[in-house]
Amino acid sequence: DPAGSSQVDGAPPSKIAVVGAGIGGSATAHFLRQHFGPEVQVDVFEKGEVGGRLATVSVNHHDYESGGSIIHSLNLHMQEFVKQLGLKYRRSMAGKTAVFNGEELILEETDWYLLDLFKLWWRYGISFIRLQMWVEEIMEKFMRIYKYQAHGYAFSSVEELLESLGGSGFINMTRRSLSDSLLELGVSQRFIDEVIAPVMRVNYGQNVSIPAFVGAVSLAGAQNNLWAVEGGNKLVCSGLLKIANANLLQANVISISLVPSEAPQYQLSYTTATGTGSELYDIVVLATPLQESVGSGVLFQGFSPPFDQLPGNYHGTVATIVHGYLNTSFFGFPDPRLFPFTCILTTEEPNLFFNSVANVCPVNISASFRRKQPQEAGVYKVFSLRPLDKAQLKTLFRSYYSVQVTEWQAYPCYSSHQGLPPVELHPNLYYLNGIESVASAMEMSSVAAKNIALLAYHRWNRQTDMVDQRDLMHRIKTEL
Ligand SMILES: Cc1cc2nc3c(=O)[nH]c(=O)nc-3n(C[C@H](O)[C@H](O)[C@H](O)COP(=O)(O)OP(=O)(O)OC[C@H]3O[C@@H](n4cnc5c(N)ncnc54)[C@H](O)[C@@H]3O)c2cc1C
Numbered sequence: 001d002p003a004g005s006s007q008v009d010g011a012p013p014s015k016i017a018v019v020g021a022g023i024g025g026s027a028t029a030h031f032l033r034q035h036f037g038p039e040v041q042v043d044v045f046e047k048g049e050v051g052g053r054l055a056t057v058s059v060n061h062h063d064y065e066s067g068g069s070i071i072h073s074l075n076l077h078m079q080e081f082v083k084q085l086g087l088k089y090r091r092s093m094a095g096k097t098a099v100f101n102g103e104e105l106i107l108e109e110t111d112w113y114l115l116d117l118f119k120l121w122w123r124y125g126i127s128f129i130r131l132q133m134w135v136e137e138i139m140e141k142f143m144r145i146y147k148y149q150a151h152g153y154a155f156s157s158v159e160e161l162l163e164s165l166g167g168s169g170f171i172n173m174t175r176r177s178l179s180d181s182l183l184e185l186g187v188s189q190r191f192i193d194e195v196i197a198p199v200m201r202v203n204y205g206q207n208v209s210i211p212a213f214v215g216a217v218s219l220a221g222a223q224n225n226l227w228a229v230e231g232g233n234k235l236v237c238s239g240l241l242k243i244a245n246a247n248l249l250q251a252n253v254i255s256i257s258l259v260p261s262e263a264p265q266y267q268l269s270y271t272t273a274t275g276t277g278s279e280l281y282d283i284v285v286l287a288t289p290l291q292e293s294v295g296s297g298v299l300f301q302g303f304s305p306p307f308d309q310l311p312g313n314y315h316g317t318v319a320t321i322v323h324g325y326l327n328t329s330f331f332g333f334p335d336p337r338l339f340p341f342t343c344i345l346t347t348e349e350p351n352l353f354f355n356s357v358a359n360v361c362p363v364n365i366s367a368s369f370r371r372k373q374p375q376e377a378g379v380y381k382v383f384s385l386r387p388l389d390k391a392q393l394k395t396l397f398r399s400y401y402s403v404q405v406t407e408w409q410a411y412p413c414y415s416s417h418q419g420l421p422p423v424e425l426h427p428n429l430y431y432l433n434g435i436e437s438v439a440s441a442m443e444m445s446s447v448a449a450k451n452i453a454l455l456a457y458h459r460w461n462r463q464t465d466m467v468d469q470r471d472l473m474h475r476i477k478t479e480l
């Protein structure tokens, strides 16, 4: 169709729009290109910076991750992107962690692995072994997605996707609290309070009443097989847009209107630095949270029934990057030279004004890089619910050269009572960020991106046998 409109049987779509150039939108553009081929026009709208919640701040001529920072060794989409783009891995540097309860350090990692194991066993019994096995089992099931996607299968809802990976058990894990699930598993309350809660505070800024699934992802993010992208994780986004040959439009999408016809189209209206515009698309993917508190600001027009606002809020998390001298006395070490920790997590204490403080490495580490000792000025990342005031900064740091604050609408406010948002908002209109209600992580957005590209492709070509198929493990085994 020369005018670039409407679906003709067998013809590919002419124009696809993706709203948002974070990892979700960039990966979607890449996968759409893979599936729909070189002819289709892929326009990606971004109102802020490419990368979205993957961003860096500069301190003293080095860049540091201020948003999404760590990637699990079994996050295979992220791994594949890095390979395809010719980027390099940056391994997480080893360092010791301690847990602070507002008065003292209650748990301290040592140089001796066996001693740490013995201390854990002494304090918590076999809770930590039970926990490790639980996380491993969930990761193993989660990894089925890569096989399903490699075989081209797609899911029309987050529930269908979860069901295919872990049956009703996975769906229930989005409805049940982490603490209930772990208590049932035989993990002790003390272990939950002193180990699990601190991990939930650093990773999602929330407590152990978050659903079990996101809790398991958060625990996977506390394992020691983590990495990041040399030069900054956001390089994956710009790289994917480039290899997708996508048109990046620096524009704020303000509305999506349904243009009714036999094959519906969507009119995107947007503002740029210089004016306004609007374009018609055959397929649209929304790759940004639609909850009101995040403020994507997209209005839906002409849809019947009208779309309701998505329920729930996003959790405000403040990342403060400080270049200075950590006040180790606050943690019971008057002599900073004797302070062996690089990361301090905290328990759930009403009076604590921060969730974690950690010495961080720049996104470019040269061979000669070494971590600064606590008696030297170093770069630290503090996570907190609210911006730190001067007195709080002075409590954590003896003195500092610079403070950079990023206030994120970071991840969903997790509760075990919310349902999961839809993926298909309208026949060719898709929503990516519903996956964050299961768990928010770079890999989750990447999995959702691949799913939406496959789903859009199968829907466009009316291949119903590739969507929402059950018993996929068995099918794949018996496929020629
Ligand atoms: C502090 C912090 C730490 C984190 N740590 C980790 C971690 O260590 N590991 C991990 O895996 N994950 C981590 N995450 C989560 C991870 O960053 C996110 O899950 C992921 O980056 C989400 O990507 P996305 O593309 O789906 O959304 P986003 O990155 O939010 O992208 C959406 C994009 O859409 C744009 N947009 C919005 N509305 C419009 C509009 N109307 N028009 C045009 N453009 C629009 C936005 O500007 C944005 O760039 C962290 C998140 C935060 C905030």
Ligand SMILES: CC(C)=CCC/C(C)=C/CC/C(C)=C/CSC[C@H](N)C(=O)O
Residues within 6 Å of the ligand: 067, 068, 069, 070, 071, 072, 075, 139, 142, 202, 203, 204, 217, 218, 220, 221, 222, 358, 381, 440, 441, 443, 444
């Ligand atoms: C999706 C799967 C199966 C695994 C991902 C595990 C992972 C990398 C989780 C990280 C979750 C997250 C939101 C962490 C935020 S804070 C990260 C870090 N502690 C920091 O200091 O920046």
